[in-house]
Amino acid sequence: MRKPYLLFLGEATHFSQAKTAFGLRDWAPESCVGQWSLPGCAVTLELAEMNPAQAAAKGAGSLLIGIAPVGGRVSESWIPSLFAGIEAGLDIVSGMHTSLADIPGLADAAKARGVRLVDVRRPPENLPTGTGRKRSGKRLLTVGTDCALGKKYTALALTKALRDRGVDADFRASGQTGILIAGSGIPMDAVVADFTAGAAECLSPDAAPAHWDIVEGQGSLFHPAYAGVTLGLVHGSQPDAMVLCHDPYRTHIIAAPDFPTPSLKVAIKQYEEAAQLTNPDARVVGISFNTSALSDAERSKLFADTESELGLPCFDPLKTSMTAVVDRMLA
Amino acid sequence: MRKPYLLFLGEATHFSQAKTAFGLRDWAPESCVGQWSLPGCAVTLELAEMNPAQAAAKGAGSLLIGIAPVGGRVSESWIPSLFAGIEAGLDIVSGMHTSLADIPGLADAAKARGVRLVDVRRPPENLPTGTGRKRSGKRLLTVGTDCALGKKYTALALTKALRDRGVDADFRASGQTGILIAGSGIPMDAVVADFTAGAAECLSPDAAPAHWDIVEGQGSLFHPAYAGVTLGLVHGSQPDAMVLCHDPYRTHIIAAPDFPTPSLKVAIKQYEEAAQLTNPDARVVGISFNTSALSDAERSKLFADTESELGLPCFDPLKTSMTAVVDRMLA
Structure with missing residues (x-):
């Protein structure tokens, strides 16, 4: 990948639509030169706003599509911006399902300008089907009551916390943003359905007995579109431990407004039941809250109430200590 | 498709490996001219054994790959047989994941001989993601304690039983064999994982209030490789009713010998829990047993014991009446 990136925000109106851009900004800030929004965009990364020509002048290597819409397709309204990126001499980097080469004229324009089209949401060829064979080493999977509420951030923060404790740990990316941050991984939602669990088995291979793979979760068992991806990832990951991610304001x-988010108790029960098919010892070991909208006092009360109800350590990976959950993982 | 078919059995050693061939023989017998086995094959359809040249002389239009191996890839050992089919002037029909055109030289040979390569395991382009929106009409989905134990046969037999009762009903094929029998459908396991539930929503669209779609199930929630496909199909189908398929001899x-088949009670609970995400009224309404290895007396005892334990009607779609389960669906 040719860095640094100009992060394209399109017309995103909610930060959850711009997960990829926020992930890059937060976990690979040295790779981000600025942001570029279209009229109507209501989201900011608090990076300098610039167009592709200005970014190129500041040394940008690529225009990176920072939006992750439902369905993962390139919107018609972005296409002129992609041509503008090429015009300015930038590579185009995309985590969409749509292949950049399928956008009429884009490949020719890139070739003429001598820049590359990079699709990171391409799974490896010849993935196997799952076997359920027990692998060596330890694994933690982040799971959620919904999509887009902190599974990737939690996995990245847990990996860092484990390494800070001297534990041999790797972050295993299962989505396009994680792959852009980590430099490798498998885009689980782009795998052909028959091979989902097999792909997850490949993502966290046999390892030394004390090694931890921290696997980025996808989707939610409670989502009417994506639960199948989630279940394949749960089964193939064979997690020893899971951390349940939750946004207390997400009703x-x-x-999908007709689908309420589940209670933490119901979610824990269903994730443990699902994971125990391939690892009878699988347990939820902590709750990761997105508390960005809460005061310190509200957060403390939420954590105390939840810990007392469920007996599990609570944390916010961006705001609070992760010592208790790491202790529990290693115990 | 150019009919009738010569059904290719390869080196199958167990009938479950030749699901496609058996399905065609049983549900589209007028389309089957004979069978062709390789040395080592221990399965027979009890059709006339013939090679492609002999089949062509009897009017065959296509060589149909009748084997459905785990992973759905074309085995190296079959490739000479595919060339022999082309040589004899037959089209090649495949339900494998491997595209026939990806087999080196096959497309050129087909072109030179003026025959076609037909891959039925290609999902439609531009499938949507699932929405969970409630659709009109009624739906039944067949589900299983494992793969390959009667979900397709049960769905076909239920469709016939409903039509015999004057009910407006359609069989909805979700796998390659069902598609070959029905002439349409979506190969669910070949869909990109993100679109599994969305594909299932497309498979049984809005219909008249009294219309029944009988959806062919795939995989099993208890299979370490395929449960994700199953869950996406369960969520997208929004079944009002499910029939649980079981083989009493499958331990x-x-x-996957480390994975025991679940009890019927556990399976009913987990399928109902999963289906109720998108249809709170979803219920298992009957048990479909594969009793091919049982005597009449053993079958009667199994059904009586199960009906008394679970309070659900039991049947074998190939051997016994389906009146009770159809009554329950329509009640």
Whole structure:
């Protein structure tokens, strides 16, 4: 990938639509030169706003599509911006399902300008089907009551916390943003359905007995569109431990208002039941809250109430200590 | 498709490996001219054994790959047989994941001989993601304690039983064999994982209030490789009713000896819990047993014991009446 990136925000109206851009900004800030929004965009990364020509002048290597819409397709309204990126001499980097080469004229324009089209949401060829064979080493999977509420951030923060404790740990990316941050991984939602669990088995291979793979979760068992991806990832990951991610302000599944988010108790029960098919010892070991909208006092009360109800350590990966959950993982 | 078919059995050693061939023989017998086995094959359809040249002389239009191996890839050992089919002037029809055109030289040979390569395991382009929106009409989905134990046969037999009762009903094929029998459908396991539930929503669209779609199930929630496909199909189908398919002699998941088949009670609970995400009224309404290895007396005892334990009507779609389960669906 040719860095640094100009992060394209399109017309995103909610930060959850710009997950990729926020992930890059927060976990690979040295790779981000600025942001570029279209009229109507209501989201900011608090990076300098610039167009592709200005970014190129500041040394940008690529225009990176920072938006992750439901369905993962390139919107018609972005296409002129992609041509503008090429015009300015930038590579185009995309985590969409749509292949950049399928956008009429884009490949020719890139070739003429001598820049590359990079699709990171391409799974490896010849993935196997799952076997359920028990692998060596330890694994933690982040799971959620919904999509887009912190599974990737939690996995990245847990990996860092484990390494800070001297534990041999790797972050395993299962989505396009994680792959852009980590430099490798498998885009689980782009795998052909028959091979989902097999792909998850490949993502966290046999390892030394004390090694931890921290696997980025996808989707939610409670999402009417994506639960199948989630279940394949749960089964193939064979997690010893899971951390359940939750947004206390999310009353229903994102983009599916008829589907309420489950209680933590119900979610823990269903994730443990699902994971125990391939690892009878699988347990939820902590709750990761997105508390960005809460005061310190509200957060403390939420954590105390939840810990007392469920007996599990609570944390916010961006705001609070992760010592208790790491202790529990290693115990 | 150019009919009738010569059904290719390869080196199958168990009838469950030749699901496609058996399905065609049983549900589209007028389309089958004979069978062709390789040395080592231990399965017979009890059709006339013939090679492609002999089949062509009897009017065959296509060589149909009748084997459905785990992973759905074309085996190296079959490739000479595919060339022999082309040589004899037959089209090649495949339900494998491997595209026939990806086999080196096959497309050129087909072109030179003026025959076609037909891949039925290609999902439609531009499938949507699932929405969970409630659709009109009624739906039944067949589900299983494992793969390959009667979900397709049960769905076909239920469709016939409903039509015999004057009910407006359609069989909805979700796998390659069902598609070959029905002439349409979506190969669910070949869909990109993100679109599994969305594909299932497309498979049984809005219909008249009294219309029944009988959806062919796939995989099993208890299979370490395929449960994700199953869950996406369960969520997208929004079944009002499910029939649970079971083989009383199957002690463990096929090709996964460390995974015991679940009890009927556990399976009913987990399928109902999963289906109720998108249809709170979803219920298992009957048990479909594969009793091919049982005497009449053993079958009667199994059904009586199960009906008394679970309070659900039991049947074998190939051997016994389906009146009770159809009554329950329509009640």
